[in-house]
Amino acid sequence: MTDTSSFPDDLLQLQERLHRAHAEHRAYLADLPWSVEPCTGWARGERFSHRGDVPDSPGWSDEQKTTVDRMWAEIRELSIAVVDHRHWATVAREDVVAARMQLKKLTRPIAPADVTEAA
Template sequence: MTSNETFPDDLLQLQERLHRTHAEYRAYLACLPWSVEPMKGWTRGERFSHRGDVPDSPGWTQEQKQTVARMMAELRELSTAVVDHPHWATIPRETLVKARMQLKQQTRPVEAGPAEAA
């Protein structure tokens, strides 16, 4: 395999969807309360906390739990589709990991810089 592996369009699209879905999942989780179930918070002095004071968590709503479960199912489905793609059977075993890493790097979204984000 050369460093310029050519991947089938459908595999590239699957990996791009996987990257995008994973980013959406992480962003969604970041907006949720810190505990799935209702839990009392604490102050920094009560327990070691790298975040300082931790407020009470109301827990997740049933809708939030269902959304997380749906997103996880989609991530599993996309991951399986990428890993099980027939293209991998054409890659020599000794270069398979390198090819998979190249696919991830090639399809990873580019982070917008400060000037681009504005």
């Protein structure tokens, strides 16, 4: 499988939404404090730390926890919708893994680095 015509449009759209949901989740987590609950930081020599000194973490607010939970729920729902899609019943059992990987590859957004390398 090398083209999108082998996948139904709704499955392609579900997988694209799943990629986008994962990216939004990762970006949101990157801006949050390192600990969900308030936690005292430490200096490099006190504990193992590949990042050096670790500052105190104020923890996540209730709103931030709710947002993360909502994002995870969306990721789970989209994952289930992709995996349970009726298209997979039409793919030979021994080809499902390769087809699934092809779907992911076809729908993965192009990273800015990929655009400059292609030019």
